Structure formats: C-alpha cells, structure tokens
Amino acid sequence: MFKSILNLAWKEIIQLLRDRVLLLFLILIPVTLLFLIAESTGSGIRGINYAVWDQEQSPLSQQLIEAIDNTSDFTLYARANNYAELQNWLNGGQISVALVIPPNFTRDALRPGSSAALTVLVDGTNEVVASNVIAALQGVVNALTLPSLTAAGGRLPGGIDLNVVVAFNPTLNIRWSTQTGQIAIITYMVVLIVAAVSFVRERELGTMEQLVVTPITRLELLFGKGLMAVIIGLFNLVVLYLVLREVFQIPMHGNLALLLALGLLFVITEIGVGMLISLMTNSQQQAILIVFLLAMLESTFSGYLVPTDIMPIFMQALAAISPLQHFTAISRAIFLKGSTLPMLWGHVIPLALLAIGSIGAAWMLFAKAAE
16 A cells, blocks of 8 residues: 555656646745745835925934935935925825925924924825834934934923824725735736636647637637636726725725726736736646746735835836736725826836737737647
8 A cells, every 4th residue: 555655656756747847836936936025025114215395404404314314214215395296206106205394393392391393294005114114213213302402401302203194094004005905916816817727728628729720810819718807807806896995994095997997907918928828838737826826926026015116126127027016006006095097107108018018929929829
C-alpha cells in the first residue's frame, strides 16, 4: 500500500515537472509576491504629499514647515496662495494633506493661556494613511512646541493645537476606504476568470476548430466571446454598488453613470487580459491558476492599502500599467470624493490605452492561433 502511494506521488511529481508553465509560477510567484509586499509595506507610510497655505510667513511658521519637511513622512507638493487651491489639489488627489497656518499663528502660540489653531485637511479615502498622517503631524507639532517655544516672564506658552478636518470620510470609517476599493478587486476577479476560460474551454472540449470555421468573422467571434464577460462584469458592478449603498450605508457622492461607464472600460481591459491568458494556456486549470496569481501580484501595487505614489519607483511603474490600480482609484474617487471626469483623466487615459492594448494583443494572438 505504502509503495503504491509513493508511486502515485512520483507520477504526480513527474507530471508537474513536465508542466513548465505551472512549475514556473509555483516557484517564482510566491517569492516575487513576498518581495513586492515587503517593498510596498515594509517602509511604512512615507513621502505623503502635502501643501501649505501660510498666511503669516513668520519664523515660527517656517520652522514648522521645515520640521515637517525634515521627516521622511511628508513631501512638500506646493505652497498655496488661497484655500481654494488647497481644496482643488486635495480633490484632484495631488496631495493627501493640506495645512492652513492662520495670520496670528505666532502670537496665539506664544500667548500664555491661549493656543494657535493649525488647521489640517486630510484625505480620508484611505483610512490607514489618514490615521498615520494625523499621528505623524501630531508628533511633529509636539516635538516643535515643547523644546522651542518660550514666553516672556518665564510663563509657559499656549502652544499649537491641531484642528483636524477629515475630508471625504469624516469619521475615518475603515469600511468606506476598503469596501469602495473592493469593488474594483471583486469585479477584476470575476471578469478575468470568465474571460480566461473562454477559449481554453473550447480547446479542451475539442470545439475550437469548429468555432474557427463557422460562417462568422474572427472579430465577431472575439466580440461574441467577450460579450458575456461584459454583461457579467457590469451586472456584478451594479450589485456591488447596491450592496455598498443599501447594506453598508456608504454614501455615493459621485455620478453612478460615470462609475458604470468607466467600469465598462475597466471590464473591457480585463477581458483582453483574460483572453490573452486563455489563448496562451493549455487547460482551464492553468488559466484559473494564472488568474489568481496575477490577481495577488496586482493587488500589491493596486493602491488598495498603500498609496502607489509612496511605493518604490519600480512598483510605481508596475502600478502605472495595472488596470486594477487605475479603477481602484477611480471607484474610490467617485464614491467618496464625488470626482468628475475631468478630475479623473490621469487614470482614465491610461486605462483607455490599456484597453486598446489588451484587446489588440488578444486579437492578434487569436488571429495567429486560428490560422
């Protein structure tokens, strides 16, 4: 009995060794995934873009800005001339933090029994980042206030109080930031799986040749295969939207039609990727395995937990060509910020180019396979 088990196990090992695609993924993907996760999360929240509107331009206000700059947590994006500029940058996603230094900042900070109010606007679409930002700013203010501020007559100064205003997610509800991002991830998985088995299933059933010789063009065949995935993807998107609104009570600040239109663009992109997988694999098992491994990889640089702009340069480059990263940002921005199309061009244009590229590559590979 024991020998039979060993013989069967040896047969399975031989089959695995012959499947070079599967073997390659089983060896390389776990190591690559561990490396990417370590790179994206190991250094913590660093390099968060912030802007400041300094209405006082005093030595103390400059000292505060320098103290923030001297940390690795923040990077100064720009100095604003008015409050509207700060709001525009925050709404557009260029910054995650905005500081408003009032005109009487130094006087109020040094006056005993009083305190200067430093208004801080924080982007709350990512609860993890927002919480870290608030804690880091409080640490900077505490370090600045205690050792450096002195008052006349030896009396203690009032100090600096943070007036934190969390934009787009006032209560820092983690569900708002995570579940609006999960729309993209779940839709991604559903569409990719449906598209990835489309052609390889025909090949396994032996009907691929029959499809090729049917009296329809290859383009019609490609579109026909993709249409079901489009319907499933959009249906899934609508269901997830309704669940977030009605069950989890997450408010929708943007336009549903815009979310569905850009969701359609995202679905088309993933159909192209899925069809490429389907045409390059030999079995449905291989296709499904590649889908899950690809999803795990893309999730690490999707911006779901860690913003992409604070990741290492090579991961930012990978995120730039990731449809999942772009639609994760789009779904959060529309849901929580109420972003409009002009505010999303930075994600819409790359997503459109990726859609053209993936569908075009799938078409060329299918035409070559059908020859």
